[in-house]
Amino acid sequence: MSPKASYRENERLQYQCLPGYSYSGRAETVCTDSGWTPPPSCKERTCDPPRIANSHFVADRSKYRVGQAITYYCKSGFYPPPRGNTAKCTDIGWDPPPRCGFKPCDFPEIKHGRLYWGHSYRHYFPASPGQKFDYHCDENYVTPSQDKWDRITCTRDGWTPKLPCRRKCIFNDLENGHRPQDPRQYLQGTSVNVNCYPGYMLQNQQTSMTCTENGWLPPPRCIRVETCLKSTVTIENGFIADSESTYPLNKVTKYKCKQGYVTEDGHTSGYITCLQNGWSAQPRCISLSTVKHPAICKLPREPVCIPL
The missing domain is CATH 2.10.70.10 (Complement Module, domain 1)
Structure with missing residues (x-):
């Protein structure tokens, strides 16, 4: 760094390696009665060819110098990291580490619900398979366990449960028909038979109602029929x-x-x-x-x- 023609014993010499090379020891050496200690040297920096499971990558050389990059492709059903399928040889190895794993999960858009503190979680996404997050459902919607909150999990096939929030319908009244003695709850996708008064029927002459995402279909109302x-x-x-x-x-x-x-x-x-x-x-x-x-x-x- 500050070259001189000669150095006295115990004087230090500092040096810097050229791009693509690294120090074998440290960036200085000392003049001793036996010479420079440790011997100054700059070793070429390289990365070994990576072994990428579940990929089609085949190395085209035995060593890669710092700054050189590779592009690899994953097998069907596997995906590279969110930063892409290119990796560069650096002083500390391949960056980002090349790999082919299960597809990561983007930030979940939960219909009729949301993540707890979702705005604070966004830096965690895309999420890796196995990661879990707490979420809660809106009013009149429940989790598959019929609670107000639960956990949503990133899997190799995407988020599970597939339908985090399902509608909860309450059957406690039937216009122009026989209502139940006590209110009853039904989850989205289930049906219940109803009993209208004589001369009345549900809309479209149906005899049962189904709990849908938007409530009862047809509505709990018996209409007069011909x-x-x-x-x-x-x-x-x-x-x-x-x-x-x-x-x-x-x-x-x-x-x-x-x-x-x-x-x-x-x-x-x-x-x-x-x-x-x-x-x-x-x-x-x-x-x-x-x-x-x-x-x-x-x-x-x-x-x-x-x-x-």
């Missing part, structure tokens, strides 16, 4: 045996013919359906005596041949 009156059916020579006076939409009911009468297709009973515009038909029963029976032909007698 009905058919028993009094509007006049069955000639027949009758409806049911005791009901009204029938809901799409209800099928059976009618019977009086003794000695049959339906037009020859049966003693038939069916009619309550449709949007009323009964599907105005049936009638006809007398058995008016029913045409199929003709019956007897086999002809054996023909007789006579001489010409």
Whole structure:
């Protein structure tokens, strides 16, 4: 660093290695009666070829000098570090250390929930498989264990649980229908059958509600539906045996013919359906005596041949 022509005993000489070389000992040496101690030297800095598991990397040389870089590619299902698939040889080795691991997890966007102190956690991301973080759900949403908070874990397949916050629906009322005696809770994806008052049905004529991300579908409300009156059916020579006076939409009911009468297709009973515009038909029963029976032909007698 400050060269002189000669040095006296015990004088120190300081030196600096050129780029790409490092000190074998330290950056100075002392003049002694046996010469320079320790002997000044600059050794070429190199990195051994890295062994990268789960990669396709094949080294093209036996040593890499400081400053030289490599590019490697991972096998299917494995990923390089967040800083990329390039590593450079430095004084302290490869930077960043080349590796092919499971895919890291980006900052989780939790629908209907959030990480505890998420703004403080952001420097931890992307997260490595195995890392866990606490999170909590919004009002009316719960974790898979039905608590308000839980832990979300980074795995090789991404974050788990896949659905951190699920809707919690409460069934405690049913407009125009029979409500439960005590409020009941249902999780997103589950269904419950309901019992509407006569002449009422759920929206779209459904008989059950499903707890969805946005609440009950259809809503817990029974609406009046078109009905058919028993009094509007006049069955000639027949009758409806049911005791009901009204029938809901799409209800099928059976009618019977009086003794000695049959339906037009020859049966003693038939069916009619309550449709949007009323009964599907105005049936009638006809007398058995008016029913045409199929003709019956007897086999002809054996023909007789006579001489010409």
